Amino acid sequence: MSNFLSNLSDSMRLILSMGWSDVLDVLIVAVAVYGVISFIRRTNAVRFAQGILLLLLALGVSTMLHLTVTSFLLRQVFEIGVLAVIVLFQPEIRRALERVGSYRFMSLFGRDIGGQSIEKTIRQTVYACEDMSKSRTGALIVFERNNRLNEPLASGTTVDAVVTAELLKNIFFHNSPLHDGAVIIKDGRLAAAGCMLPLSENANLSRDLGMRHRAGIGMSERSDALVVIVSEETGGISVAQDGLLKRHLTRDTFEDLLLRELLPPEEPGGGKLKSLFNRTKGKENAE
Numbered sequence: 001m002s003n004f005l006s007n008l009s010d011s012m013r014l015i016l017s018m019g020w021s022d023v024l025d026v027l028i029v030a031v032a033v034y035g036v037i038s039f040i041r042r043t044n045a046v047r048f049a050q051g052i053l054l055l056l057l058a059l060g061v062s063t064m065l066h067l068t069v070t071s072f073l074l075r076q077v078f079e080i081g082v083l084a085v086i087v088l089f090q091p092e093i094r095r096a097l098e099r100v101g102s103y104r105f106m107s108l109f110g111r112d113i114g115g116q117s118i119e120k121t122i123r124q125t126v127y128a129c130e131d132m133s134k135s136r137t138g139a140l141i142v143f144e145r146n147n148r149l150n151e152p153l154a155s156g157t158t159v160d161a162v163v164t165a166e167l168l169k170n171i172f173f174h175n176s177p178l179h180d181g182a183v184i185i186k187d188g189r190l191a192a193a194g195c196m197l198p199l200s201e202n203a204n205l206s207r208d209l210g211m212r213h214r215a216g217i218g219m220s221e222r223s224d225a226l227v228v229i230v231s232e233e234t235g236g237i238s239v240a241q242d243g244l245l246k247r248h249l250t251r252d253t254f255e256d257l258l259l260r261e262l263l264p265p266e267e268p269g270g271g272k273l274k275s276l277f278n279r280t281k282g283k284e285n286a287e
Contacts, residue, residue: 052081117188121163122258125185128168129230129237130251138232139172140182140197140212143262147223153184156195163190172230182215182227198222202243209245216240226261228254 055074062070125141132139142149157178161167163185171193172179181194199211200218209217216227220240227240237254238247241261249257 055081118262118264119259121185121188122255122262124163124165125168125228125258126251126255128165129228129254131165131169132172132230133235133237136232136235137169137172137174137230138179138212139168139228139230140216141168141228142182142184142195142197142216142219143226143228143258144184144186144191145224145226145262147225149184149186149219149223149225152182152195152197152219153186153192156181156184156192159190159193161190163188182219197227200243213238213240213245217243217245220244226258228258 055077059071059074059078062074129139129141131137142152167190168183170176171183178194182197183193184191184195197215198218199214200221202217202221205214205217210231210233212232213229216229216238217240219225219227221243224242229238229240229245230236231238236247237249237251238245239249239254239257240246246257
């Protein structure tokens with residue numbers, strides 16, 4: 001008991017002696033560890049991580065038992081392992097660097113457009129996707145957020161128009177020359193159509209997913225964009241985000257997801273009531 005109290009007292013003195021730089025140092029390490037764990041969970045690196053832990057355990061045991069040759073070989077394996085990690089996870093590392101390099105730091109100070117404009121764009125997108133789902137018209141709609149999508153934008157045809165349900169349905173109409181590509185919505189406006197998106201390299205994706213879904217997932221893997229997919233085969237509405245696909249969404253679930261992810265933080269003073277009023281009014285006008 002006395003040893004426990006002594007250790008607790010030493011820990012408290014250590015915590016009280018920490019300065020702001022020590023706290024910042026701990027936070028940086030914590031964020032880095034969280035990022036590594038999240039990376040392992042999102043990729044096929046779970047077994048790879050288990051192998052590294054086993055090697056670390058073997059290295060610790062060999063060091064304790066003074067197994068000189070075994071310890072030397074294990075240390076050489078770890079030195080070579082750094083290069084192996086870079087080679088094995090080159091696509092994931094490249095995507096992470098692309099996301100960091102394309103991040104708009106000015107977005108930390110606020111969005112360029114108001115919630116009302118974004119909400120109107122979301123409503124029109126929901127109306128269009130609902131109609132295209134009924135007619136089984138394939139669609140691929142990308143909402144740019146903090147990461148710039150310069151390369152996909154450059155691959156398409158510049159439109160720069162107000163987002164309306166009619167415009168979206170006309171673009172994705174089967175005989176339209178732009179129906180095979182993706183539409184990119186930037187700052188609440190339809191920036192470009194017929195854009196080419198990178199395909200996902202995830203080998204664990206379901207085989208029943210077509211090229212449209214794989215392109216949507218691939219775009220969400222390489223950026224923080226929110227990608228809406230309407231299936232041409234089933235009419236199902238899906239949303240890709242952070243490399244994950246949410247499928248077979250109902251109209252209300254789909255709309256709530258877009259509002260939650262794309263609307264800026266609510267301002268004080270009845271923001272929720274105004275948002276609910278606008279949504280109800282939009283639904284009545286659509287009917």
